Amino acid sequence: MKKAPILIAAFILGSFAVGGVGLVAVTHELTDTKIAENQRAAMMAKLEAIVPEGRMSNDPLQDRIEVSDPKLLGAPVTEVYRVRDKDEPVALILKPVVPDGYAGPINLLVSVLHDGTLGGVRVISHHETPGLGDKIEERKDDWIIEQFNGRSLGEPPLELWQVKRDGGVFDQFTGATITPRSVVNAVKGTLLFVQQHGDALYTRPATGQADGNPAPVPAPIPAAAASGEKSAHAQPEEASGLQAIQEPIQGQGQEKAATKEPRANVAVEAV
Ligand SMILES: Cc1cc2nc3c(=O)[nH]c(=O)nc-3n(C[C@H](O)[C@H](O)[C@H](O)COP(=O)(O)O)c2cc1C
Numbered sequence: 001m002k003k004a005p006i007l008i009a010a011f012i013l014g015s016f017a018v019g020g021v022g023l024v025a026v027t028h029e030l031t032d033t034k035i036a037e038n039q040r041a042a043m044m045a046k047l048e049a050i051v052p053e054g055r056m057s058n059d060p061l062q063d064r065i066e067v068s069d070p071k072l073l074g075a076p077v078t079e080v081y082r083v084r085d086k087d088e089p090v091a092l093i094l095k096p097v098v099p100d101g102y103a104g105p106i107n108l109l110v111s112v113l114h115d116g117t118l119g120g121v122r123v124i125s126h127h128e129t130p131g132l133g134d135k136i137e138e139r140k141d142d143w144i145i146e147q148f149n150g151r152s153l154g155e156p157p158l159e160l161w162q163v164k165r166d167g168g169v170f171d172q173f174t175g176a177t178i179t180p181r182s183v184v185n186a187v188k189g190t191l192l193f194v195q196q197h198g199d200a201l202y203t204r205p206a207t208g209q210a211d212g213n214p215a216p217v218p219a220p221i222p223a224a225a226a227s228g229e230k231s232a233h234a235q236p237e238e239a240s241g242l243q244a245i246q247e248p249i250q251g252q253g254q255e256k257a258a259t260k261e262p263r264a265n266v267a268v269e270a271v
Pocket residue numbers: 102103128129130132133134172173174175176177178179180256259260261
């Protein structure tokens with residue numbers, strides 16, 4: 001039997017295999033880089049929309065820390081982006097989780113300016129019902145802009161940080177009070193967190209680039225609970241934020257569970 005043709009065929013096949021694997025690897029690498037660049041650009045656009053124009057001279061995605069206050073911020077670890085104009089602190093942008101949305105957790109971006117007023121609030125993702133709770137999305141309704149822009153812990157006074165139905169100043173939606181109530185609570189909790197920790201949030205060394213990979217959890221800033229402060233969130237128990245993300249909502253929304261239709265628990269990317 002002639003060995004040469006077999007060897008040539010094997011060589012050709014091997015070359016194709018190696019070439020194919022190489023091509024897939026290179027394409028994967030290029031696509032990954034492009035996806036990361038797009039994600040970064042999208043995130044920067046979201047951050048720029050909720051800070052004063054022209055006042056971001058740093059890279060907040062690098063100038064990032066992680067904090068921990070599950071009671072006020074709804075998750076065990078919360079990212080905070082610092083926005084600075086040269087050395088001047090401009091805003092802290094936090095990513096709190098609203099654990100008690102109607103249909104699941106709601107992920108927010110909350111910009112707190114250095115004077116304590118809100119630069120803006122945006123919904124990153126949610127599970128709320130189209131036509132009811134999804135009016136928290138900026139692209140569906142002006143609610144999130146009209147209710148929060150320029151507000152602070154003194155405007156309105158703390159006891160009025162509730163929806164109108166509960167005696168506060170924030171509009172609820174017709175036939176959908178649970179979603180706005182939980183978002184108002186979460187924004188209030190975020191403002192309380194920033195008020196409690198103040199400039200320490202600007203001076204802590206940065207954790208580094210937000211690359212989507214889980215970062216090592218740093219020593220947390222002591223939670224509000226440690227200081228005996230009452231939580232802004234009406235959570236029934238000390239559920240970890242991860243539980244809050246993965247499991248059905250508990251507590252405030254429990255009474256509705258019996259009445260609502262089952263629906264796919266798919267997060268809607270809102271911005
Ligand atoms: C199918 C279905 C979906 C609902 N989706 C929401 C929702 O996304 N957000 C919300 O607050 N309420 C939603 N509700 C209404 C709540 O069950 C509850 O009745 C309401 O939030 C209470 O506010 P109201 O007293 O103003 O009606 C939904 C109800 C049904 C039947």
